[in-house]
Amino acid sequence: MIRTSMQTMKTIILWLFLFSFLRTSNTLDSITPTQFIKDGQTLVSAGGGYELGFFSPGEVKGRYLGIWYTFSTETVVWVANREVPLDDSSGVLKVTDQGGLVLLNSSNGTVWSSNLSRTAGNPVSQLLDSGNLVVKDGKETNPSNFLWQSFDYPCDTHLPEMKLGWNLVTGLDRYVSSWRSTEDPARGDFSLRMDTHGFPQIFIMKGAKIQTRAGTWNGAGLTGYQGKPNPVANFEFVLTKNEVYYEYTLINRSMFARYVLNPYGLAQWFTWTDYSHSWEPFVSSQADQCDNYAFCGANARCNVSNTPVCACLKGFVPKSPKDWNSTNWSEGCVRKTPLACSSADGFSKYSNFKLPDTSSSWYDKSMGLEECQGLCLRNCSCTACANLDVREGGSGCLLWFGNLNDIREFTSDYQDLYIRLAASDLGLRYRRLSALVPCFLWKIIGFLLIYSHIRLRSTLSEARRKLDSRNGDYRGEDGEDLELPLFDLTTIANATNDFSSSNKLGEGGFGPVYKGTLVGGEEIAVKRLSKNSGQGLREFKNEVLLIAKLQHRNLVKLLGCCIQEDEEILVYEFMPNRSLDFFIFDQERQKFLDWPTCFHIIDGIARGLLYLHQDSRLRIIHRDMKASNILLDNDMNPKISDFGLAKTFGGDQSEDSTNRVVGTHGYMAPEYAVDGTFSMKSDVFSFGVIMLEILSRKKNRGFCHPDHRLNLLGHAWTLWNQNNPLEMVDVTLCDSCNITEVLRCLHVGLLCVQHVPEDRPSMSSVVLMLGSEVKLPSPKQPGFYTGRTVTVPESTSSTTDLFSTNICSTMFLEGR
Ligand SMILES: *[C@@H]1O[C@H](CO)[C@@H](O)[C@H](O)[C@H]1NC(C)=O
Ligand SMILES: *[C@@H]1O[C@H](CO)[C@@H](O)[C@H](O)[C@H]1NC(C)=O
Ligand SMILES: *[C@@H]1O[C@H](CO)[C@@H](O)[C@H](O)[C@H]1NC(C)=O
Ligand SMILES: *[C@@H]1O[C@H](CO)[C@@H](O)[C@H](O)[C@H]1NC(C)=O
Ligand SMILES: *[C@@H]1O[C@H](CO)[C@@H](O)[C@H](O)[C@H]1NC(C)=O
Ligand SMILES: *[C@@H]1O[C@H](CO)[C@@H](O)[C@H](O)[C@H]1NC(C)=O
Ligand SMILES: *[C@@H]1O[C@H](CO)[C@@H](O)[C@H](O)[C@H]1NC(C)=O
Ligand SMILES: *[C@@H]1O[C@H](CO)[C@@H](O)[C@H](O)[C@H]1NC(C)=O
Ligand SMILES: *[C@@H]1O[C@H](CO)[C@@H](O)[C@H](O)[C@H]1NC(C)=O
Ligand SMILES: *[C@@H]1O[C@H](CO)[C@@H](O)[C@H](O)[C@H]1NC(C)=O
Ligand SMILES: *[C@@H]1O[C@H](CO)[C@@H](O)[C@H](O)[C@H]1NC(C)=O
Numbered sequence: 001m002i003r004t005s006m007q008t009m010k011t012i013i014l015w016l017f018l019f020s021f022l023r024t025s026n027t028l029d030s031i032t033p034t035q036f037i038k039d040g041q042t043l044v045s046a047g048g049g050y051e052l053g054f055f056s057p058g059e060v061k062g063r064y065l066g067i068w069y070t071f072s073t074e075t076v077v078w079v080a081n082r083e084v085p086l087d088d089s090s091g092v093l094k095v096t097d098q099g100g101l102v103l104l105n106s107s108n109g110t111v112w113s114s115n116l117s118r119t120a121g122n123p124v125s126q127l128l129d130s131g132n133l134v135v136k137d138g139k140e141t142n143p144s145n146f147l148w149q150s151f152d153y154p155c156d157t158h159l160p161e162m163k164l165g166w167n168l169v170t171g172l173d174r175y176v177s178s179w180r181s182t183e184d185p186a187r188g189d190f191s192l193r194m195d196t197h198g199f200p201q202i203f204i205m206k207g208a209k210i211q212t213r214a215g216t217w218n219g220a221g222l223t224g225y226q227g228k229p230n231p232v233a234n235f236e237f238v239l240t241k242n243e244v245y246y247e248y249t250l251i252n253r254s255m256f257a258r259y260v261l262n263p264y265g266l267a268q269w270f271t272w273t274d275y276s277h278s279w280e281p282f283v284s285s286q287a288d289q290c291d292n293y294a295f296c297g298a299n300a301r302c303n304v305s306n307t308p309v310c311a312c313l314k315g316f317v318p319k320s321p322k323d324w325n326s327t328n329w330s331e332g333c334v335r336k337t338p339l340a341c342s343s344a345d346g347f348s349k350y351s352n353f354k355l356p357d358t359s360s361s362w363y364d365k366s367m368g369l370e371e372c373q374g375l376c377l378r379n380c381s382c383t384a385c386a387n388l389d390v391r392e393g394g395s396g397c398l399l400w401f402g403n404l405n406d407i408r409e410f411t412s413d414y415q416d417l418y419i420r421l422a423a424s425d426l427g428l429r430y431r432r433l434s435a436l437v438p439c440f441l442w443k444i445i446g447f448l449l450i451y452s453h454i455r456l457r458s459t460l461s462e463a464r465r466k467l468d469s470r471n472g473d474y475r476g477e478d479g480e481d482l483e484l485p486l487f488d489l490t491t492i493a494n495a496t497n498d499f500s501s502s503n504k505l506g507e508g509g510f511g512p513v514y515k516g517t518l519v520g521g522e523e524i525a526v527k528r529l530s531k532n533s534g535q536g537l538r539e540f541k542n543e544v545l546l547i548a549k550l551q552h553r554n555l556v557k558l559l560g561c562c563i564q565e566d567e568e569i570l571v572y573e574f575m576p577n578r579s580l581d582f583f584i585f586d587q588e589r590q591k592f593l594d595w596p597t598c599f600h601i602i603d604g605i606a607r608g609l610l611y612l613h614q615d616s617r618l619r620i621i622h623r624d625m626k627a628s629n630i631l632l633d634n635d636m637n638p639k640i641s642d643f644g645l646a647k648t649f650g651g652d653q654s655e656d657s658t659n660r661v662v663g664t665h666g667y668m669a670p671e672y673a674v675d676g677t678f679s680m681k682s683d684v685f686s687f688g689v690i691m692l693e694i695l696s697r698k699k700n701r702g703f704c705h706p707d708h709r710l711n712l713l714g715h716a717w718t719l720w721n722q723n724n725p726l727e728m729v730d731v732t733l734c735d736s737c738n739i740t741e742v743l744r745c746l747h748v749g750l751l752c753v754q755h756v757p758e759d760r761p762s763m764s765s766v767v768l769m770l771g772s773e774v775k776l777p778s779p780k781q782p783g784f785y786t787g788r789t790v791t792v793p794e795s796t797s798s799t800t801d802l803f804s805t806n807i808c809s810t811m812f813l814e815g816r
Helices: 002-026 321-325 369-378 428-433 436-470 489-495 537-549 580-584 595-615 645-649 670-675 680-696 712-721 739-752 763-771
Strands: 036-038 042-044 050-055 064-069 072-079 092-095 101-104 110-113 123-127 133-137 164-167 172-174 176-181 184-195 201-206 209-216 233-239 243-250 257-261 267-273 278-284 300-302 310-312 316-318 333-335 346-350 361-364 382-386 397-401 417-421 504-508 511-517 523-528 558-564 567-573 630-632 638-640
Touching (some): 050 072, 050 123, 092 123, 164 184, 176 257, 184 243, 278 595, 310 316, 489 511, 580 630, 595 630, 595 638, 595 680, 595 739, 670 680, 680 712, 680 739, 680 763, 712 739
Antiparallel strands (some): 042 050, 050 064, 101 110, 123 133, 164 172, 164 243, 176 184, 184 201, 233 243, 257 267, 300 310, 316 333, 361 397, 382 397, 382 417, 511 523, 523 567, 558 567, 630 638
């Protein structure tokens, strides 16, 4: 007995010894001039979040010294020798006696070194818990007095507590620069930096050209991101005579988040989620065309919800009306009437604008608004003014000179901007002449308002009374209540001829859809939800309100809902041109879809999906993207339908959900179809299928080829590898096609349907890839490309052929 436990003790001690030996030989927590780190070893932060070591990105041979997350070793946040890779794994990182860091190659040549502004007697290098690699004097008592720190030399990632901006004393400019490609950390074309002309602002630049402007700091946030609130970080902007920078800290310090500028120039936020063990993107710098710097030219405003998106500011007219009419916005707008250059001018006030470019501006932190406006009126070249800081009712003064560039409209009010106009353009002159008329008009309007208010209130309380009678629990919050119209069941029944089968448009995933015509003549689409959601009334209404807040020009608009007599009904705008599948798979109707239209449709779907994934406040995974869910409006603009329903009404899709997998065979990503795990990348897969279907005008499900048993994806993949990709593009489509664009779409389509979710691009990358000429990575093998029959776990359904390549010979499947 005793002997056995002695034996065990010995083994344990031996293991402990071995373990500590292994540990000391492979990981270190600091290095001094007597130590070094060689390839294969790492330097780990005390909290264990980050480590520094040697790596090779992708399939590249060269070795780089970098910092990554211990739990996500693929995610490199900093690279030392980004321009000069080591040829082999003989690299060594050392601290010199003076405190410099040097990276040596096999012949002891210096491949990279840190710059030293001063030296120290007892240098020690550590990787801090923030991911900052520092060198400090071992005897130094001030914990933040570093000889050198990697945070002063960012690569493509802006980490929490990293300063982005200038040390005005030393002239050090800390800015983020993209990698050249996903496999080459060398400095790429794009940078994210603070510009100190005028009031400092943050730009994403491509070379020397401004790509996107995140805007200035107004005390509450960056003025360019007001439409995109960030729930995880607190921001700070520091402007003194020594320093100007911008940094953020995480609200939850035990989280990990990063802001990355990718090689395509897109800056994105990611947070680490433990449950999915992956990085989830949530806000990106460029979501739509209005995010392109000065998209509408000078003195114009950009609003993605309007057609056309650009409009001159009030008091301005297009500089070149001919170009402007042909949607060439580059010339912008000019004043109708020149400024009087006296206090006879006035201001026109806007509250929902992204403040214009401040490259040519002047500011004062203490001046109030009135004084600020007075100052502007006294200077002939001043064109606009605003408070510098919006906190506590506003303070400070910001003046603009010359043209007003890069203004976009937001949906809500954030900050007041006063744009200077000549009196005549403000309508001041007429106001006095016709003072009597408005007075009379106001009385009438006032009366009408009161009357309609009473009407509205009584309609609303009627609706609420109906709700209350169904569910005693329900109480509406006054004020915010009922942003979404409640339709009466009798109205809907009347509009759809009592849900007559002749009005039925189709059967969607969650119930039948009817066409309806309201008494006023307005056409609507009515979705009568199947009665199994088992939800309470309040939950239903809350969910519908959330869905109604998702608004984008590539999403079908929800007009209202109806909850009555056990019915749950959603009312949508009606799309006269039906859905995409109605056109692409029909030989007659295909002719309406020439290449430019197809390209426009692809682009629109991508933007709609990007909005769902990243730019709306609720992140929505669609889960049932397919050609029949892409509706087309009068002008053949695509609009995604049925979004938000999967999460809300589809129930929980985990394996124990017995009766329904939301999703459609032929479009479902392998990981979703087989394991039931879905993510944004499963939507990307479905999007890829839709793209390939548009190009080939053939259904993925049901595709047959005389020579092989591959499905459409497999067919496309084979032709791609045979260097003959255009073979799969429909011949009639190519009458009108632009080969470059078609090839690009095909390429992106194949990237989207790759087997491994992580390999698929995010929708923001897809949008950029479609719209630019960036180099694309080579696609890997698609998921589900051969005719296999896969057994879906018993609980989900019985054996099902998921991608039915062999449907031409056998029409089995869906044994339900
Ligand atoms: C590199 O330097 C180390 C330590 O100074 C020395 O031991 C080694 O021989 C040198 N290697 C070469 C190739 O010079
Ligand atoms: C090591 O680096 C030096 C200096 O950069 C260079 O001249 C030398 O060729 C490199 N040696 C090897 C084996 O890469
Ligand atoms: C060191 O300073 C030089 C010149 O100021 C600069 O070009 C170089 O990039 C700096 N090196 C590092 C590692 O920051
Ligand atoms: C902070 O983040 C950690 C890790 O993600 C999580 O476990 C914890 O619940 C979060 N705390 C709060 C207050 O959200
Ligand atoms: C531009 O379009 C407007 C409205 O459609 C029209 O009134 C105007 O004449 C057009 N101008 C030019 C130069 O084509
Ligand atoms: C737009 O108009 C400007 C000025 O007239 C011209 O230089 C430019 O080429 C036009 N752009 C396009 C795309 O037509
Ligand atoms: C108007 O402002 C500009 C820019 O600050 C300045 O250069 C100019 O002197 C000012 N003019 C007057 C009359 O104050
Ligand atoms: C755009 O304009 C529409 C109508 O003119 C307005 O309702 C909306 O708030 C504006 N802004 C955005 C971002 O849509
Ligand atoms: C629908 O309402 C209109 C006007 O109130 C009425 O004329 C019509 O008969 C109604 N139709 C049905 C089917 O109830
Ligand atoms: C789309 O709908 C509009 C309005 O109903 C119609 O004028 C147009 O011809 C339709 N387009 C196609 C291609 O069917
Ligand atoms: C084809 O599309 C590319 C990229 O959109 C464009 O640069 C090129 O001019 C187009 N070619 C033709 C012939 O339209």
